[in-house]
Amino acid sequence: MLRGKAIGLAGLRREQEARQAIDHIASSFRKELYESLQRQLDTFRENLELFARKYRKKIENEPEFRAQFHRLCVSVGVDPLVSKKGFWEEILGIGDFYYELAVKISEICIATRNVNGGLISVDEIKRLIDYRIEARFTRRSSKRSILRHQYEISRDDIERAVQRIQVLGKSYSIVSFGGIRYIRSVPGELSHDHSCILAVSKENGYTSENQLISCLKWSKERVMLGLEGLLEMELAWVDDQGTERLYWFPSLYYPMED
Amino acid sequence: MFRYPPFYSYPPSFTLQPVKATREKQLKLWCDLVLSYCKHYKIFKLSVTECATWSLFVNTSIDRKLSVDAIGKVLSRLVSMGYGEWLNKEANVCLVYWRRPNEWAQLIYDWVERSGRRKSILTLYEIRFSEDTVELEFHEMDIELLLKSLQVLESQGKCVIFEGKTSDDLGVKFL
Numbered sequence: 001m002l003r004g005k006a007i008g009l010a011g012l013r014r015e016q017e018a019r020q021a022i023d024h025i026a027s028s029f030r031k032e033l034y035e036s037l038q039r040q041l042d043t044f045r046e047n048l049e050l051f052a053r054k055y056r057k058k059i060e061n062e063p064e065f066r067a068q069f070h071r072l073c074v075s076v077g078v079d080p081l082v083s084k085k086g087f088w089e090e091i092l093g094i095g096d097f098y099y100e101l102a103v104k105i106s107e108i109c110i111a112t113r114n115v116n117g118g119l120i121s122v123d124e125i126k127r128l129i130d131y132r133i134e135a136r137f138t139r140r141s142s143k144r145s146i147l148r149h150q151y152e153i154s155r156d157d158i159e160r161a162v163q164r165i166q167v168l169g170k171s172y173s174i175v176s177f178g179g180i181r182y183i184r185s186v187p188g189e190l191s192h193d194h195s196c197i198l199a200v201s202k203e204n205g206y207t208s209e210n211q212l213i214s215c216l217k218w219s220k221e222r223v224m225l226g227l228e229g230l231l232e233m234e235l236a237w238v239d240d241q242g243t244e245r246l247y248w249f250p251s252l253y254y255p256m257e258d
Numbered sequence: 259m260f261r262y263p264p265f266y267s268y269p270p271s272f273t274l275q276p277v278k279a280t281r282e283k284q285l286k287l288w289c290d291l292v293l294s295y296c297k298h299y300k301i302f303k304l305s306v307t308e309c310a311t312w313s314l315f316v317n318t319s320i321d322r323k324l325s326v327d328a329i330g331k332v333l334s335r336l337v338s339m340g341y342g343e344w345l346n347k348e349a350n351v352c353l354v355y356w357r358r359p360n361e362w363a364q365l366i367y368d369w370v371e372r373s374g375r376r377k378s379i380l381t382l383y384e385i386r387f388s389e390d391t392v393e394l395e396f397h398e399m400d401i402e403l404l405l406k407s408l409q410v411l412e413s414q415g416k417c418v419i420f421e422g423k424t425s426d427d428l429g430v431k432f433l
Binding site: 114115206231232234237238239240241242246248250254255256257 | 263264265267268269270271272273275276277279280283284287321322323
């Protein structure tokens, strides 16, 4: 009985030791794997940092290059915009850049919401921002860093900045209707026909019944129905002082401050 | 130089909008513009037919103008918001209150106190054209608006208005 128990105990101990040995190997293996991954990641971050330092000017000045850099970061799960503190901020000041851009965009959205029903095309926002930057530059009054760096702002930057504001609430979104990208600051949807009408009007910022009939090959009734819908949604304004009634869309074009 | 808002360069701004919600925004924008324009040029009174030819309502650079009918609606809105008052039944001449009569009353009374004119009698003409008021906003103020403002003061017991042969001869004693 005693022997049996001794064997049993020794057996248990052996078993326990073996399990511990396996655990140990496994954990040290995991640890090694982890450390190796960590090293790889560190190396990668270092390289990315070197890259960012080296191409800082290019990232700042070339919107296309900046977009590619972003795609690179995102593909490895690093978001230079989210990391507010740390080397991204330090090296690129990129957090500030998008923050300021987001502020500008929301300023424009709020200022024009009254006339455009809360829908503004990305191109129109870009036009207004470019104009403002130029105007401030000539006045030499602003000390804002966007202006100091003389960044050229791309549509891609605008969309990124809007994604930043989305974090603060769902009130701003990027929507695409009829091949045109818009920033929406008031909820709502555009139907297919409405999108088509806006797409035709994109170039001039306005359209007419006749233009729509000839461009879209729709019936007069269908055109009128679409236009009335846009008027009701407060997205269109009529102008009766031309040769025919014109429908203007402040979402696509609105005059600028003198 | 008066700086027009972007709205003034937008062609459809000059056509009264058929959809109510849009028209409301449009009238509000016009009211804001009328008030800042009148304040800038110190205009106290508007006649619908007369001001229809002013650059305020005519933008030659985009070849658009606001119709007399639409101007009437803008001014009616101004009146209904308390920023103006019709002077006749036909509703085509109105006072524009870029400052309301009670605000004018306060400005005038402040000046009276500051310049030690309490207890003295002044004519309305003196208040409007005195050299002492050249620097002040109510210099050359419209006489009907001045009278309304003084009536506010009278109702507060701060002055007494005396009869005169003409409006400018009216006298006022500040208490």
